[in-house]
Each structure stands twice: as structure tokens, then as C-alpha cells.
Amino acid sequence: MMSYRFSDRMRRVPESFLGELFRVSNDPDIISFAGGLPSSAAIDVEGITAAAKDVLENEGRRALQYTNTDGFLPLREYIARRYRERLKIPATAADIQIVNGSQQCLDLVAKILVNPGDPVGMESPGYLGAIEAFSLYEPEFHGVPLGNTGPDPDAFAALLSSRPLAFFYGIPNSQNPSGTTYSDTMRRAVARMCEDTGTLFYEDDAFGELFFDGKSRPPVKKYAPEHTIMSGSFSKIVAPGMRIGWLFAPEPIIHEFNVAKQAADLHSNFLCQMILHRYLETHDLDVKVRRVAGVYGENCRLMCDLLDDAGLLHTTPSGGMFLMATLPPRVAAMDVFSAGIREGVAVLPGVPFYVNGGGEDTIRLNFSTATEEEIHEGMERLVRVISGLA
Amino acid sequence: MMSYRFSDRMRRVPESFLGELFRVSNDPDIISFAGGLPSSAAIDVEGITAAAKDVLENEGRRALQYTNTDGFLPLREYIARRYRERLKIPATAADIQIVNGSQQCLDLVAKILVNPGDPVGMESPGYLGAIEAFSLYEPEFHGVPLGNTGPDPDAFAALLSSRPLAFFYGIPNSQNPSGTTYSDTMRRAVARMCEDTGTLFYEDDAFGELFFDGKSRPPVKKYAPEHTIMSGSFSKIVAPGMRIGWLFAPEPIIHEFNVAKQAADLHSNFLCQMILHRYLETHDLDVKVRRVAGVYGENCRLMCDLLDDAGLLHTTPSGGMFLMATLPPRVAAMDVFSAGIREGVAVLPGVPFYVNGGGEDTIRLNFSTATEEEIHEGMERLVRVISGLA
Numbered sequence: 001m002m003s004y005r006f007s008d009r010m011r012r013v014p015e016s017f018l019g020e021l022f023r024v025s026n027d028p029d030i031i032s033f034a035g036g037l038p039s040s041a042a043i044d045v046e047g048i049t050a051a052a053k054d055v056l057e058n059e060g061r062r063a064l065q066y067t068n069t070d071g072f073l074p075l076r077e078y079i080a081r082r083y084r085e086r087l088k089i090p091a092t093a094a095d096i097q098i099v100n101g102s103q104q105c106l107d108l109v110a111k112i113l114v115n116p117g118d119p120v121g122m123e124s125p126g127y128l129g130a131i132e133a134f135s136l137y138e139p140e141f142h143g144v145p146l147g148n149t150g151p152d153p154d155a156f157a158a159l160l161s162s163r164p165l166a167f168f169y170g171i172p173n174s175q176n177p178s179g180t181t182y183s184d185t186m187r188r189a190v191a192r193m194c195e196d197t198g199t200l201f202y203e204d205d206a207f208g209e210l211f212f213d214g215k216s217r218p219p220v221k222k223y224a225p226e227h228t229i230m231s232g233s234f235s236k237i238v239a240p241g242m243r244i245g246w247l248f249a250p251e252p253i254i255h256e257f258n259v260a261k262q263a264a265d266l267h268s269n270f271l272c273q274m275i276l277h278r279y280l281e282t283h284d285l286d287v288k289v290r291r292v293a294g295v296y297g298e299n300c301r302l303m304c305d306l307l308d309d310a311g312l313l314h315t316t317p318s319g320g321m322f323l324m325a326t327l328p329p330r331v332a333a334m335d336v337f338s339a340g341i342r343e344g345v346a347v348l349p350g351v352p353f354y355v356n357g358g359g360e361d362t363i364r365l366n367f368s369t370a371t372e373e374e375i376h377e378g379m380e381r382l383v384r385v386i387s388g389l390a
Numbered sequence: 391m392m393s394y395r396f397s398d399r400m401r402r403v404p405e406s407f408l409g410e411l412f413r414v415s416n417d418p419d420i421i422s423f424a425g426g427l428p429s430s431a432a433i434d435v436e437g438i439t440a441a442a443k444d445v446l447e448n449e450g451r452r453a454l455q456y457t458n459t460d461g462f463l464p465l466r467e468y469i470a471r472r473y474r475e476r477l478k479i480p481a482t483a484a485d486i487q488i489v490n491g492s493q494q495c496l497d498l499v500a501k502i503l504v505n506p507g508d509p510v511g512m513e514s515p516g517y518l519g520a521i522e523a524f525s526l527y528e529p530e531f532h533g534v535p536l537g538n539t540g541p542d543p544d545a546f547a548a549l550l551s552s553r554p555l556a557f558f559y560g561i562p563n564s565q566n567p568s569g570t571t572y573s574d575t576m577r578r579a580v581a582r583m584c585e586d587t588g589t590l591f592y593e594d595d596a597f598g599e600l601f602f603d604g605k606s607r608p609p610v611k612k613y614a615p616e617h618t619i620m621s622g623s624f625s626k627i628v629a630p631g632m633r634i635g636w637l638f639a640p641e642p643i644i645h646e647f648n649v650a651k652q653a654a655d656l657h658s659n660f661l662c663q664m665i666l667h668r669y670l671e672t673h674d675l676d677v678k679v680r681r682v683a684g685v686y687g688e689n690c691r692l693m694c695d696l697l698d699d700a701g702l703l704h705t706t707p708s709g710g711m712f713l714m715a716t717l718p719p720r721v722a723a724m725d726v727f728s729a730g731i732r733e734g735v736a737v738l739p740g741v742p743f744y745v746n747g748g749g750e751d752t753i754r755l756n757f758s759t760a761t762e763e764e765i766h767e768g769m770e771r772l773v774r775v776i777s778g779l780a
Contacts, residue, residue: 002588002616004642005554007505007527013649037456045450052442060435064629066427100490100655107654111526115397132653136501137397164395198392226392239454241660252394259403263522264497265490269659270631 009116012135014128014352024346031378033365034346036176036321040369042292043239044283051279055271063274069262071098071246072273078280079232079246087208089222095248097257100268102206102233102245106133108264109202109229109247112256114139114166121159121168123151125324125353125362127176127204130169139166141355146178148315150186160197167200167229172220174207174320177353177364179300181211181318184218191223203230209237209289211319212297226250234276236321237289242272296321299367299375306379312386314365321368324350327361331389336363336382339389345381399506402525404518404742414736421768423755424736426566426711430759432682433629434673441669445661453664459652461488461636462663468670469622469636479612485638487647490658492596492623492635496523498654499592499619499637502646504529504556511549511558513541515714515743515752517566517594520559529556531745536568538705540576550587557590557619562610564597564710567743567754569690571601571708574608581613593620599627599679601709602687616640624666626711627679632662686711689757689765696769702776704755711758714740717751721779726753726772729779735771 024032055063070076076093083091099105106129114120116138122130124143131141142159144151151170160168170190172182182190194201203220211217221228233245247257261267300317307314313326327333333349340347350362370378414422445453460466466483473481489495496519504510506528512520514533521531532549534541541560550558560580562572572580584591593610601607611618623635637647651657690707697704703716717723723739730737740752760768 002590002640004590004640006502006646007508007556009505010502010646010649013653040451040455043451043454045446045454048454049443049446049450052446053439056435056439056442060439061430061433062631064433064435064438064631065430066625066630100659103653104655112396112400115399118397129653129656136650136653166395166397200392200394235456239661240456241452241454243655243657243659250392250394256396256400259400260526263403263493263519263526264654265494265633266519267633269490269633269662271629272659272661 009136009138012138013132014135024341030341030344030346031370031374031381032346033367033370033378033382034348035369036366037369038236038240038321039292039295042295044288047283048239048275048279051282052275055274055278059274063271065270067267067270069258069267071096071268072270072277075273075277076246078277079248083248086216087219087222089219089225091248094251095254097247097254097261098268098273099245099247099261100265101235101240101243102204102231103129103133105231105245105247106130108257108260109167110134110137110139111260112253113200118166119163121165122355123170123175124355125177125350125359126169126355127171128352130204131352131355134169143354143356146175146180148180150180150182150190153186153189156190157193160193160199165199167202168194169202169204171204171206173205173217174210174317176206176320176322177324177348177350179315179317179320179323181217187218187220188223191220191227194224194227199227201228203228205230206233206236207320210293210296210321212293212300213318214290214293221248229253237285237292238276238279242276244268244272244276293319296368299370299372302372302375303365303367303379306375310383310386321366323365323367324362325365327363327386328390331386332360333363335389336385339385340382343381343385345378345385347382399526399528402528403522404525414731420731420734420736421760421764421771422736423757423760423768423772424738425759426756427759428626428630428711429682429685432685434678437673438629438665438669441672442665445664445668449664453661455660457657457660459648459657461486461658462660462667465663465667466636468667469638473638476606477609477612479609479615481638484641485644487637487644487651488658488663489635489637489651490655491625491630491633492594492621493519493523495621495635495637496520498647498650499557500524500527500529501650502643503590508556509553511555512745513560513565514745515567515740515749516559516745517561518742520594521742521745524559533744533746536565536570538570540570540572540580543576543579546580547583550583550589555589557592558584559592559594561594561596563595563607564600564707566596566710566712567714567738567740569705569707569710569713571607577608577610578613581610581617584614584617589617591618593618595620596623596626597710600683600686600711602683602690603708604680604683611638619643627675627682628666628669632666634658634662634666683709686758689760689762692762692765693755693757693769696765700773711756713755713757714752715755717753717776718780721776722750723753725779726775729775730772733771733775735768735775737772
């Protein structure tokens with residue numbers, strides 16, 4: 001009988017809810033507010049099909065062969081141009097590396113920057129996928145409480161002044177899980193503090209295109225370009241199944257990142273890179289994104305109204321796909337999770353989002369996947385579950 | 391001015407030739423024997439295009455959405471069935487995890503098994519992509535000389551008996567870079583030795599379908615199923631641009647591997663998984679593979695004949711895409727590389743394939759990419775370069 005020995009880093013991975021969530025999201029009897037899927041209705045299947053035919057019929061032999069690690073140059077040029085036009089920040093294709101969805105940035109950025117025991121700063125609550133990816137590099141996590149306008153300024157300043165961090169990771173736009181957006185004052189303060197202390201800010205921008213008002217917010221990258229690594233993704237604005245995201249970072253970081261990317265998987269799937277680029281070339285992404293954000297905005301308002309009706313405290317996002325609600329006293333989120341599954345509604349307990357503990361009375365709710373009718377029905381079930389536990 | 395600090399592991403990555411090689415492979419004036427591309431002519435663009443249309447038109451919304459980390463179940467079932475039918479070894483979908491090309495197995499297997507300083511065994515010469523991927527987990531490499539029928543049995547036994555390895559990595563079928571195939575005696579000996587010492591054997595089987603005689607060889611996995619992790623890839627037999635490979639391993643390994651895969655990039659691109667499965671369902675892979683292997687066999691024989699004519703020693707592969715040649719006394723492979731680029735022929739120096747040094751007088755030659763005419767012309771240039779240096 002063989003006994004297998006695993007590396008020490010594997011013991012650091014927190015118990016994951018994501019596998020359980022994918023199972024739940026396939027059960028037709030359960031209305032899920034627990035996952036993080038973009039609306040399937042928002043995926044332009046016809047447009048992508050046409051782009052796929054075009055690429056395969058005209059450049060199929062190239063699209064199906066090996067390519068370079070950096071990614072498809074015209075796609076990187078598109079991304080850089082969009083940064084220049086949408087956010088008014090300088091960017092060229094040389095600053096962009098294509099990855100398998102922006103989750104891969106979390107893995108590879110930690111790989112190139114984190115030694116075991118290195119301090120890594122994060123928002124608290126922080127993104128679960130980031131906690132999982134970083135954990136494998138055995139950092140010492142330091143959570144900074146996230147308020148309504150960004151990380152607590154005093155705690156943030158104290159952390160950055162106290163020790164050299166490998167980096168601070170944050171999601172300034174419509175954060176996952178809280179839905180919080182940093183104020184412009186906070187963005188400038190974060191940038192200044194990073195410059196003053198020589199700290200790298202890892203700005204995960206998965207949701208920057210999904211503000212309900214259709215307006216963009218200036219990224220921290222704009223105020224501290226040399227101190228900011230930015231990641232982006234087409235998963236929330238075109239289609240997640242293609243797994244195309246990117247890193248946008250200063251040259252020395254891109255260089256090391258490219259070495260790590262090559263060792264990790266040589267390159268991202270080229271066929272999808274070419275299909276995606278063809279699609280973007282022939283469609284107006286802004287029109288599409290405004291429509292998606294509009295629907296998410298209506299869903300979010302509905303969910304907030306129903307939470308208000310039930311007397312539950314919650315964040316009030318201005319974009320993205322998630323909000324957080326606070327449970328009544330003595331109601332534990334884990335109990336709401338378990339009872340919810342039995343009643344046909346899935347929510348995500350807040351606990352795993354807190355690297356230094358806390359959040360026992362919080363749940364994360366997704367408003368991008370369910371329809372209006374499902375939100376009504378699911379929230380009714382959820383309120384019933386919570387009342388039963390109170 | 392920001393100064394960036396990188397993790398210690400980044401200092402372990404050997405200088406890579408792969409980036410340089412992709413550049414060389416795009417220069418029309420250079421005949422490249424240095425890369426590792428499968429023949430573009432062998433990619434069934436029409437068949438894959440039809441499969442892509444079918445998937446996108448009938449199940450596009452599903453194919454473009456997020457999915458689970460394991461991979462597309464029908465594709466995993468296809469892979470398992472092929473193991474049962476082709477190699478007569480037991481396998482089910484539960485034993486298979488889909489990855490972004492089998493290079494990702496190298497990264498994630500090392501991630502779950504290797505602590506810094508752990509001994510890892512490898513063939514010498516060994517696969518460069520594996521050396522790069524493993525290096526980032528800071529192992530202590532132990533190379534075992536590779537002979538014509540597999541690793542030197544005494545050195546192999548001595549290494550496995552001397553200390554507990556994280557694993558021993560090998561390519562028993564048409565190895566990259568040497569083209570060597572283990573004898574059946576050696577496969578059984580490797581299996582027995584791994585069982586006797588509780589060692590994991592990482593059996594990279596990128597080329598097992600590409601024997602020129604069309605016959606398969608029993609894998610080490612057959613003789614020591616609980617002690618063998620196997621990886622496979624569609625890159626060499628269908629199309630590399632889709633980046634679809636897999637790990638086939640005992641359940642405890644698959645479980646940890648899945649955790650690491652989820653943290654690394656959530657899942658592999660789903661659109662390509664579905665397209666590939668549709669293609670495999672509607673085409674006879676055996677017919678296609680036999681045709682490709684036949685062409686590679688002819689190319690290989692031609693290259694061996696031309697090396698014989700020039701009086702250069704070389705390995706004589708029975709499959710795969712690579713062979714190794716030995717240079718005349720006092721001719722250094724690095725000089726052949728540099729002079730070759732100037733003369734319009736690219737080869738890969740053997741040095742980076744040797745984890746404990748050596749190989750200064752060896753070059754790796756690829757015979758899958760070039761046409762017959764290009765092999766004639768390229769070998770003429772190469773012989774001229776070597777004569778000029780001798």
C-alpha cells in the first residue's frame with residue numbers, strides 16, 4: 001500500500017466552498033445566490049460563433065498550433081488601447097501578458113513575489129480565490145478592515161509602515177465579496193502610501209467595467225503606475241468559458257511573470273485568444289457591457305429592497321455582481337448555509353473571506369446569475385430560513 | 391524609482407531557450423530543427439472547425455460559461471476508455487483531471503509534492519520544460535544517465551535506495567530530448583524498484599501514441615499503478631493551440647492536484663474541451679495518429695541517414711519527434727547553435743537538458759516540423775556549420 005506525502009504548502013489551503021458551489025449551481029431545485037457566474041443570457045453566443053467560424057475557416061492552422069507565451073499580439077494591443085481610451089492611462093502591448101483567466105494572475109504573481117512567511121496585505125473581507133491561490137506560497141496574511149469607501153486608512157497606513165509587504169491585494173471596484181468601491185480620495189491615498197513605503201499594490205479589476213451608472217473610475221494604477229500591478233478579465237464582460245484574462249504591470253514584473261507563465265503552461269489557449277480578438281474587433285464591447293451592467297443594477301436594487309423589507313443590514317454596491325448582508329444577532333452564517341440548501345436557496349457564508357477571523361454573521365449574495373423572479377422567490381426562502389434560526 | 395524584489399524561487403529558473411526558439415521558428419530564412427512543434431499539416435483543421443460549429447451552435451451557452459475544475463466529464467471518460475482499450479490498464483473518469491496542456495501537470499505535480507530542498511530524480515538528459523517547471527519549487531535535482539534502453543539500472547537503483555525522492559520523472563516513450571524508449575525489461579525494473587522503495591514515478595507520456603510502427607508499449611503505470619502518475623496530451627495528436635492535456639493518477643494525488651488546479655486557474659478553457667470531445671467522438675483518432683506517426687517516421691529515418699552520411703553519432707528513435715546527435719571532438723554545441731542561426735539552421739544545444747552538467751557536445755534535433763526538402767537543405771547547412779567548426 002503506497003502512502004503519499006504532500007508538500008507542506010498543501011496544508012495551507014483553506015477548505016474550499018467552490019466545488020460545493022458548482023454542485024449546488026447545477027441543482028434545478030436550488031436558487032443559488034452563492035456562486036459567481038455572470039448571466040448566461042448576457043453571453044453573445046451568436047457573435048462568438050461567427051467569430052469562431054471566421055478564425056477557423058481563415059486562420060485555423062495558425063490558431064491550432066503552438067504560439068508564444070506572451071499571448072496574441074493584436075489582443076494585447078486591444079487591451080492596451082482600451083486602457084488608454086477608457087481609463088486614460090498609458091499602456092502598450094508590451095505591458096500586457098495574457099493568462100488563463102485572471103485567477104492565474106493570482107497564482108503567478110504570488111509565485112514571483114512571495115517567499116514563505118512574507119507578509120501579504122489584503123482587504124478583510126477579501127476575495128476567496130485570492131486567499132486560496134496565495135496560501136500555496138505560505139505568506140503571512142494581514143487583513144485590513146474594509147469600510148464603505150475602501151480599506152480603513154489608519155490600519156492600511158499602519159500595516160504598510162510597519163514592514164515591507166510582498167504586496168497589498170485589493171479590488172477597488174465593486175469588490176468581491178462586499179460590493180464595496182473605493183472612493184477617489186482613498187485611491188489617491190492608497191497610491192501615495194504605496195509610493196511612500198515602496199509597496200506594490202495588486203489591483204484586481206475584474207468588475208471595473210460593470211458599474212451600474214456606466215461610468216469608469218480612475219484606477220490606483222493611474223496614480224501610482226510603477227507601484228501597481230493590475231489584472232483584468234474577459235470572463236465577466238464576454239464569456240468565462242474561454243478563460244482569457246491578463247496582467248498589466250511594469251516591465252520588470254511582466255518579465256518575471258512571463259518566465260513563470262512559461263513554466264506553468266507554456267501559453268494560454270491560442271484558438272480562444274484569436275476568437276476573442278475577432279469578436280472584439282467586430283463588436284462594440286461598450287454597448288454590450290452597458291446592457292449587462294444595466295441588468296445587474298436592476299437585480300441589485302431588487303435584492304437590496306427585499307433585504308430592507310426584511311430588516312437586514314447590507315452593503316449597497318454601485319457595480320459588480322455581489323453584496324454582503326449581516327445576519328440578526330445569534331444567527332450563524334454556517335447555519336443559514338446548511339438550512340438554506342434544505343429550503344432551496346444557496347448563500348455563501350462570509351467566514352472564509354476573512355484571513356484573520358471574523359465575519360461569522362455575514363453572508364455573500366450574488367445578483368448576476370438569478371432572474372428577477374428567482375430573486376423574489378429565493379429571497380423569500382432566505383428570509384424564511386433566517387427567521388427560523390433567529 | 392520603484393525597486394522590485396522577487397521571490398527566491400525565481401533565481402532557480404534556468405535561462406530558457408524556448409522564447410528564443412519561438413522567435414527563430416517564425417523566421418522564414420531559418421530552417422528550424424530546434425523547436426518542438428507537431429506538423430501543422432497534420433492538424434485536421436476542417437474536422438475541428440466542424441466540431442467547433444456543432445458545439446457553438448448547439449451548446450454554445452454552456453460551453454462559454456464557467457464549469458468545474460475537474461474538466462468536461464465526457465472528455466475524461468473518453469481518455470479513460472482509451473487507456474483501457476489501447477494500453478489495457480484500468481482507468482475511469484475519476485482518475486483523470488484536465489489541464490492546460492501537460493506542461494501544467496509539471497507545475498502542479500511539483501507544487502503538491504515538492505518542498506524546497508526535496509530530492510527529485512530525472513533522466514539525464516531530461517526534458518527542459520520539466521526542469522523549468524520543477525525549478526520553481528526549489529528541488530535538489532538528481533540526474534540518472536539515460537542509456538539506449540532507459541535510465542542506467544545501477545544508478546537508478548542507487549538513487550532510489552539512497553533517499554526518499556519527492557518523485558522520479560521520466561519519459562519512457564520516445565523521450566524528449568533523446569528519442570530513447572525504455573525496454574520492457576527496464577519498465578518492469580523501474581516499477582519494481584518504485585514499489586520496493588515507495589517511490590512515485592512521474593510517467594510523462596506525451597509521445598506514446600507516436601511510435602512509427604503503430605504499436606503501443608505497456609506503460610510503467612501498468613506494472614506499478616499505485617506508484618505511477620501519468621500525464622498525457624492532445625497537443626501532439628490533435629492540436630496544441632487548444633492546450634488540452636490531462637493527469638492520470640491515484641485518487642489521493644488527483645484530489646490534491648485538483649485543489650492546486652482550482653487555485654491556479656479555476657478550470658481549463660471549457661469551449662476547447664467541448665470542441666475537442668466533439669471532434670474525438672466523430673473522428674477515428676487511431677487513423678489520424680497512424681498517419682502522423684508514419685510521416686514522422688520517414689522524416690526521422692531521413693535525418694538519421696543524413697547524420698550517418700556525415701559521420702555523426704546519433705540516437706535512433708522508434709517514435710516521437712526528437713533525436714540527439716553527438717558533435718565531433720572539440721566542437722561545442724553552443725557554437726553550433728550560434729553559427730547555425732547565421733547559416734539559416736537552428737538546433738538546440740544539449741547542455742540545458744542536463745541537470746547535473748554535461749552534454750556540451752550534444753544537440754537535439756526535431757524531425758516533426760520540417761518537410762523532407764527542408765530536412766535535406768537544413769542538414770546540409772548543419773553539416774557545413776559543424777565542418778567549419780571542427
